Amino acid sequence: MPAASPPPARPTSQPPPRSVDAVVIGAGHNGLTAAAYLARAGLSTLVVERRDLVGGCCVTEEIAPGCRASTTSYIASMLRPEVIRDLDLGAHGLRMVPCEPGLQIALPGGVVVPWWSTLDRTVAELRRHSARDADTFVRVDARLKKLARYLQPYFLEPPPNIQARGVEGLLELLRTAKRFRSINGDEIAQMVSFTTGSLGDFLDRHYESDTVKRLILANNVYGAHSSPYRPGTALGLLFHLLSGGEHDLQGFFGHVLGGMGAITGAMAAAAGGFGAVIRTAAPVARIDVRDERAVGVTLEDGTPIEARAVLSNADPKRTFLGLVEPRHLPEEFKAAVRGIKMAGPCAKVNLVLSEEPRFAGMPAGADARQRSLATLVPTLEAAERCYDIAKFGDIPEDLWVDCVVASNVDDSLAPPGRHIMTCFVQYVPYRLRRGTWDENRDLLGDRVVKKIAEYAPNVPASVIARQVLTPLDLERTYGLTEGNIFHGDLMLEQLFFMRPVPGWAQYRTPVRGLYLCGAGAHPGGGVTGAPGYNAAHQVLRDWRTILRD
Numbered sequence: 001m002p003a004a005s006p007p008p009a010r011p012t013s014q015p016p017p018r019s020v021d022a023v024v025i026g027a028g029h030n031g032l033t034a035a036a037y038l039a040r041a042g043l044s045t046l047v048v049e050r051r052d053l054v055g056g057c058c059v060t061e062e063i064a065p066g067c068r069a070s071t072t073s074y075i076a077s078m079l080r081p082e083v084i085r086d087l088d089l090g091a092h093g094l095r096m097v098p099c100e101p102g103l104q105i106a107l108p109g110g111v112v113v114p115w116w117s118t119l120d121r122t123v124a125e126l127r128r129h130s131a132r133d134a135d136t137f138v139r140v141d142a143r144l145k146k147l148a149r150y151l152q153p154y155f156l157e158p159p160p161n162i163q164a165r166g167v168e169g170l171l172e173l174l175r176t177a178k179r180f181r182s183i184n185g186d187e188i189a190q191m192v193s194f195t196t197g198s199l200g201d202f203l204d205r206h207y208e209s210d211t212v213k214r215l216i217l218a219n220n221v222y223g224a225h226s227s228p229y230r231p232g233t234a235l236g237l238l239f240h241l242l243s244g245g246e247h248d249l250q251g252f253f254g255h256v257l258g259g260m261g262a263i264t265g266a267m268a269a270a271a272g273g274f275g276a277v278i279r280t281a282a283p284v285a286r287i288d289v290r291d292e293r294a295v296g297v298t299l300e301d302g303t304p305i306e307a308r309a310v311l312s313n314a315d316p317k318r319t320f321l322g323l324v325e326p327r328h329l330p331e332e333f334k335a336a337v338r339g340i341k342m343a344g345p346c347a348k349v350n351l352v353l354s355e356e357p358r359f360a361g362m363p364a365g366a367d368a369r370q371r372s373l374a375t376l377v378p379t380l381e382a383a384e385r386c387y388d389i390a391k392f393g394d395i396p397e398d399l400w401v402d403c404v405v406a407s408n409v410d411d412s413l414a415p416p417g418r419h420i421m422t423c424f425v426q427y428v429p430y431r432l433r434r435g436t437w438d439e440n441r442d443l444l445g446d447r448v449v450k451k452i453a454e455y456a457p458n459v460p461a462s463v464i465a466r467q468v469l470t471p472l473d474l475e476r477t478y479g480l481t482e483g484n485i486f487h488g489d490l491m492l493e494q495l496f497f498m499r500p501v502p503g504w505a506q507y508r509t510p511v512r513g514l515y516l517c518g519a520g521a522h523p524g525g526g527v528t529g530a531p532g533y534n535a536a537h538q539v540l541r542d543w544r545t546i547l548r549d
Contacts, residue, residue, distance in 0.1 A: 026313030028056020033532030039274035050283035060259030110361035344483030393433030486525025
């Protein structure tokens with residue numbers, strides 16, 4: 001007989017316990033992951049969340065009566081299978097339907113190009129545009145997947161401690177070398193090329209068809225403060241081939257039934273089943289430090305909570321420049337944190353429609369899953385121009401828009417006759433050159449709808465409700481400093497042992513007993529659960545030391 005499922009968590013705004021082993025700041029997916037693992041290990045664990053619902057940026061929210069949307073994150077890709085299995089998220093209601101195709105672009109002139117999950121099917125599509133590029137795609141795909149497998153193990157372990165010396169330093173070197181023991185010289189050269197080169201240069205060097213280049217571009221520089229020709233942007237080719245989903249598939253993309261909030265709902269239930277307590281509407285005013293050690297937190301209402309370990313799921317700037325008193329941190333550390341590049345370049349527009357969007361060129365026999373995806377991606381040159389316009393504080397007219405008609409796959413999101421379309425938008429500036437985002441919110445929404453109308457002309461007249469989340473809204477509502485969805489840009493100088501800042505990449509911080517468990521820590525952003533998993537395991541490794549302090 002299978003074991004009974006743990007009782008579901010019931011996050012409430014009731015007063016939290018005053019003393020626990022571990023307190024987690026923020027009930028985003030990484031905070032909930034960390035809390036679940038700590039509670040599973042027997043630590044009394046409390047999660048305090050500033051909003052009145054759990055989930056952080058992985059939520060499902062009502063945007064019109066009876067109509068729900070994944071308001072911020074919207075597709076599951078790299079959610080770690082280990083987290084899914086360890087926390088038994090399926091038993092708590094998590095259901096994902098693979099995107100098929102995983103990606104699909106709509107181009108001017110009624111051209112729709114899908115990127116299917118099977119290589120042969122994708123190559124057949126590409127061959128319609130360039131036989132040479134189709135053959136190149138096969139070779140490049142195999143090379144990229146092999147290189148991504150070298151990086152995969154680092155997702156669920158701390159990066160090397162480059163500060164270690166002596167025996168500890170030797171052990172760290174051996175741990176790193178072990179992961180690459182089978183790599184050859186050609187692969188080392190390729191790895192360097194992909195981690196330091198630009199996506200635009202790579203595509204221009206290997207592909208001739210503008211259509212094929214745009215298809216690959218659509219799956220890269222996602223949410224990044226980088227134009228396609230910026231050095232280091234080719235890294236996205238590897239990053240998006242890291243595995244995810246319950247079956248641990250490379251390049252997995254999935255629709256979450258019930259919206260992305262079903263992920264964090266399942267995580268909250270799992271954490272509660274292990275004994276964790278989750279309190280919403282409980283914003284933290286400060287992290288309490290005594291004798292250079294974190295001893296708990298104080299809520300905005302003045303409630304103190306004592307804890308042996310404090311884990312922050314907030315981004316590094318919010319954590320170290322907002323919640324920790326400056327006197328407790330070294331000057332060079334604070335300077336490094338202030339230098340983390342943020343300035344989020346994206347926004348979100350969520351629409352309730354009276355009819356399904358009809359994208360020109362969509363095959364007549366396309367099923368609901370294929371009809372649910374359409375990325376309106378510019379050319380490489382136009383993407384570069386779009387980035388430059390946003391970089392100087394203006395809102396581009398020709399935007400890059402990723403559309404997902406979620407209700408085509410999940411009819412629980414809206415009543416009959418209503419359709420939910422979420423639109424991820426880049427590039428837009430965090431700081432506007434003229435005016436404020438409150439004054440320009442409708443302008444952004446209008447430009448997004450206008451862009452969609454070029455490909456699906458029936459959309460503007462079918463809009464019943466519209467929610468526009470600017471970079472400023474992402475900061476104010478969801479707690480993302482400068483609206484950065486990754487808690488800091490995913491660029492080479494802010495990854496691996498450089499994340500969040502050099503010397504502090506193993507989740508510990510200059511304040512003993514304070515750990516970073518959010519996307520600002522290794523391996524970075526996306527709905528993966530990896531930073532929360534890694535931080536929790538670091539706390540458990542340190543627990544005897546924590547008890548002695």
